[in-house]
Amino acid sequence: MADALPRAVTRLIEELSRLPTVGPKTAQRLAFFLLRGTSGQAQTLGRAIASLHEGIQTCGRCRNFADSDPCAICQDPTRNTALICVVEDPLDLVAIENSGGFKGLYHVLHGAISPLEGIGPDDLTIELLVRRAGRERIGEVVIATNATIEGDATAMEIRQRLSDLGVRVTRLARGLATGGDIEYVDAATIAQALEGRREL
Amino acid sequence: MADALPRAVTRLIEELSRLPTVGPKTAQRLAFFLLRGTSGQAQTLGRAIASLHEGIQTCGRCRNFADSDPCAICQDPTRNTALICVVEDPLDLVAIENSGGFKGLYHVLHGAISPLEGIGPDDLTIELLVRRAGRERIGEVVIATNATIEGDATAMEIRQRLSDLGVRVTRLARGLATGGDIEYVDAATIAQALEGRREL
Numbered sequence: 001m002a003d004a005l006p007r008a009v010t011r012l013i014e015e016l017s018r019l020p021t022v023g024p025k026t027a028q029r030l031a032f033f034l035l036r037g038t039s040g041q042a043q044t045l046g047r048a049i050a051s052l053h054e055g056i057q058t059c060g061r062c063r064n065f066a067d068s069d070p071c072a073i074c075q076d077p078t079r080n081t082a083l084i085c086v087v088e089d090p091l092d093l094v095a096i097e098n099s100g101g102f103k104g105l106y107h108v109l110h111g112a113i114s115p116l117e118g119i120g121p122d123d124l125t126i127e128l129l130v131r132r133a134g135r136e137r138i139g140e141v142v143i144a145t146n147a148t149i150e151g152d153a154t155a156m157e158i159r160q161r162l163s164d165l166g167v168r169v170t171r172l173a174r175g176l177a178t179g180g181d182i183e184y185v186d187a188a189t190i191a192q193a194l195e196g197r198r199e200l
Numbered sequence: 201m202a203d204a205l206p207r208a209v210t211r212l213i214e215e216l217s218r219l220p221t222v223g224p225k226t227a228q229r230l231a232f233f234l235l236r237g238t239s240g241q242a243q244t245l246g247r248a249i250a251s252l253h254e255g256i257q258t259c260g261r262c263r264n265f266a267d268s269d270p271c272a273i274c275q276d277p278t279r280n281t282a283l284i285c286v287v288e289d290p291l292d293l294v295a296i297e298n299s300g301g302f303k304g305l306y307h308v309l310h311g312a313i314s315p316l317e318g319i320g321p322d323d324l325t326i327e328l329l330v331r332r333a334g335r336e337r338i339g340e341v342v343i344a345t346n347a348t349i350e351g352d353a354t355a356m357e358i359r360q361r362l363s364d365l366g367v368r369v370t371r372l373a374r375g376l377a378t379g380g381d382i383e384y385v386d387a388a389t390i391a392q393a394l395e396g397r398r399e400l
Contacts, residue, residue: 003272004297005290006256006265012248019245020233021226028291031252033220035265039253045219046250048212052231053239056206065206065235072203090205091228097204 009035061132063108063125065090073106080104082139086129086158088112088146096144104142107132112150113157121157130161140168147174209235261332263308263325265290273306280304282339286329286358288312288346296344304342307332312350313357321357330361340368347374 009031016027034042058064059071066072073079083104087093093106109124121127133141143158145151159169175193176185185193209231216227234242258264259271266272273279283304287293293306309324321327333341343358345351359369375393376385385393 003276004264004294006267008248008252008254008256008267009265012252015245015248019230021229026221029221030219032289032291034249034252035256042252043250045215046246046248046252048208048215048246049234049249050243050246052208052212052234052242052246054208056208056235064204065209067206067208076203089232091232094204 062106063110063128064093064106078103082137083142084129084132084138084140085142085144087144088151088154092144092146102142107141109145109154112145112148112154114150114153121154121161124154126154126158126161129158130165133162133165133167138167140170143169143171147172262306263310263328264293264306278303282337283342284329284332284338284340285342285344287344288351288354292344292346302342307341309345309354312345312348312354314350314353321354321361324354326354326358326361329358330365333362333365333367338367340370343369343371347372 012031012034013024013027016022016030017024019027022030034045055067057066057069057071059066059069059074061070061074064071064073068075080103083102084107085093085096085102085104086107086109087096088109088111090108093108096102096106107125107129109126109129111119111124113119113121113124129141132138141158141162143155145154155171162169173196174189175196176182176189182190212231212234213224213227216222216230217224219227222230234245255267257266257269257271259266259269259274261270261274264271264273268275280303283302284307285293285296285302285304286307286309287296288309288311290308293308296302296306307325307329309326309329311319311324313319313321313324329341332338341358341362343355345354355371362369373396374389375396376382376389382390
């Protein structure tokens with residue numbers, strides 16, 4: 001195969017194969033898609049990747065990736081600064097923003113506690129959150145970690161670390177997803193929806 | 201979401217979403233994988249994509265993508281120049297090279313006849329193949345198009361176009377794949393394996 005394809009193509013297939021979810025066959029498909037397109041299209045994508053890190057900052061307050069420090073959300077004067085939503089990842093923050101249901105500030109942990117993956121509390125931004133809660137006038141911390149073992153462990157750790165500060169700590173409700181058909185909902189979710197039942 | 205992520209990230213997610221097999225969620229995963237890696241890693245991949253088209257030529261003889269024209273295979277003095285294998289795509293050529301079973305030259309069609317997709321014989325390099333067969337001393341053309349309706353239609357068209365030139369036209373054998381369990385082989389393949397049966 002040494003001579004069967006141009007070096008630039010084999011090199012690109014190799015580079016693309018390093019990406020998550022991209023196996024060798026997908027890498028080949030992507031490389032040939034780019035090769036069959038125009039040089040300009042490949043350059044646009046290539047530059048977007050090569051320059052990705054340029055100008056991206058981490059907000060010193062909420063730790064989200066941002067164009068400025070503090071980020072646009074932390075600078076937004078219409079936000080409720082007494083309310084902080086704690087998320088594992090920037091994309092969780094995006095999902096919550098898109099829901100339109102939250103108008104406070106955020107704190108991005110950049111992961112969750114996972115002994116299996118060797119991720120402990122000190123690998124996350126929990127200490128920064130604790131210091132932030134001690135310094136800012138915060139009324140409530142809403143923990144929006146994933147509904148997984150890792151997310152639960154992280155929520156417990158944060159609740160404990162904030163317990164001395166007299167801050168109200170809440171967590172996203174567990175229950176049925178909108179549009180969910182009870183017949184197909186897993187047992188753990190039904191149990192949690194029962195436990196969290198509310199007056200009609 | 202306008203302010204929730206840096207512009208460079210949302211732009212990259214948009215660009216990645218244009219790639220085949222990459223949906224919005226995969227695009228997000230890839231963008232954050234690159235963002236969490238080093239700037240150098242993103243630059244390596246970005247440059248490999250941006251410079252993909254540079255220096256890549258199409259071999260004037262076999263139409264494969266190559267670093268030179270004629271390509272390394274067409275220039276190889278150890279190849280049997282009287283034997284041409286016709287493939288739909290450069291990656292088919294790579295697969296045949298990797299099999300080690302072919303030492304002739306190639307001809308890349310860059311597609312197959314597909315009325316549904318609006319691809320006719322003139323959109324492929326068939327005319328070039330016919331001219332090549334008339335000009336070069338070719339003893340045999342092995343058609344290695346895919347075992348699909350499109351591949352079959354393309355093979356038929358090529359056979360017909362070469363019929364006046366007195367060139368031997370063959371096609372890859374159809375039958376059981378190596379390691380195939382007859383219980384699980386589709387009916388059409390079994391029928392073709394029976395039809396193509398050989399003396400032991």
